Amino acid sequence: GAVVSQHPSRVICKSGTSVKIECRSLDFQATTMFWYRQFPKQSLMLMATSNEGSKATYEQGVEKDKFLINHASLTLSTLTVTSAHPEDSSFYICSARPQTDEQFFGPGTRLTVL
């Protein structure tokens, strides 16, 4: 089946630093990738939709200057949390979508900002 990887799986950083999370589709080309955020015991909330070669579409309330998304190729999208603060601590999950109806999720990245 289709595999999506995320790196790193876990990151701890100091407040004020930037953190980059990579999402890769390993065996298919993903025209669309999605970034979600999940707080403990809560549902996945969509942050943004990215299409290869174009600017990401952010959901209402998500700061595009804080959460930079780059979908540079059909197999890679990156999310950079700039100037991270403790309230940005969360579980970030990406998903990748080929031409079919399915979405394939990455294993997630747990970000802890001290």
Next chain:
Amino acid sequence: AQKITQTQPGMFVQEKEAVTLDCTYDTSDQSYGLFWYKQPSSGEMIFLIYQGSYDEQNATEGRYSLNFQKARKSANLVISASQLGDSAMYFCAMREGLSGSARQLTFGSGTQLTVLP
């Protein structure tokens, strides 16, 4: 209004018994897809089953079946013969629009299922 509603924050089931996880949805689109995902404590999202709005038959995948009642806008997940490994958070999700569209999934709040030995 909530697009996906899961009214059961937590459910318990005895091992080897069947359990139904409820999901209702709200959309004005004629074309949509309904999904169920399992999320164990490790965090990964595991796809379980899919039902398209035009599918006449209820979807089944092994021990998972989807009780699709279009008029009621419900898409309940039935897990038969529960196993201890089924203990996890379960999310119902919907994608509105035509098949192949780039629309995102909207998730419900989830149901934490615990299977008791």
